[in-house]
Amino acid sequence: QKEVEQNSGPLSVPEGAIASLNCTYSDRGSQSFFWYRQYSGKSPELIMFIYSNGDKEDGRFTAQLNKASQYVSLLIRDSQPSDSATYLCAVNIGDSNYQLIWGAGTKLIIKP
C-alpha cells in the first residue's frame, strides 16, 4: 500500500526560528510532491510544490526533496504566529491529481 508518513506533532517552534517539517513516502516511482497548509476548521491551500531533487525556495519557505531517501521536507524561516497550522504533505504516484496520496499532517505551533 502506498503511504505518506508525517509526524503528527504538535511541533512547537519559537517565533523567528526555523520550523522544519518532514514527510516520507513509500513509492519510489512518485513523481511530484506538494505541501498544503490547513488552518483549523478550514480547507487546505497549496504553499509549495517540488518535482526535482534538491531545494526550491519561495520567500520564507523552502521545500527539499531527496528521492533516494524518499523524503521531502518543508522549512519555514523566520516563523510567525500566522504560520501556526497543520501542514499536509501530498505525493503524486503518477501524473494525475487523482493519484495523490496524502499524509495526515503535522500540526505546527509558533510560540510568540
Next chain:
Amino acid sequence: DGGITQSPKYLFRKEGQNVTLSCEQNLNHDAMYWYRQDPGQGLRLIYYSQIVNDFQKGDIAEGYSVSREKKESFPLTVTSAQKNPTAFYLCASSIRTVTGELFFGEGSRLTVL
C-alpha cells in the same frame, strides 16, 4: 471572485438518511474531486470527475454517489449504505487532472446522530 462554494457547512443526519452535499465552482475548471478527512488520517479520495457527464470512483467510493451534469457543479450524496459517514468533506477542483494545484472549498462537516 472565483472560488469553490460548499454547502451546507455543518449538517446533522439521522442514521438511515441520505444527505447531499453541494459543491459549486466558478473557476472554469474541468476536474473536480471529493475528499473525506478524518482525524489522524490523510485526505482520502471518494470520487473525481475529469469532464461533464463523466466521473470515476476513488479509493473509498462505497456508500457515496455523485453526478456531474454541469461543469460548475459536483454534488456528493452520502447514502445510508455508508457505515461511518461522520467526517469533514472537502470538494476540490483543478484546471485539468494533470498534476497541478488543487483548489478546495471550505468543507462540509457531517455528523450522524
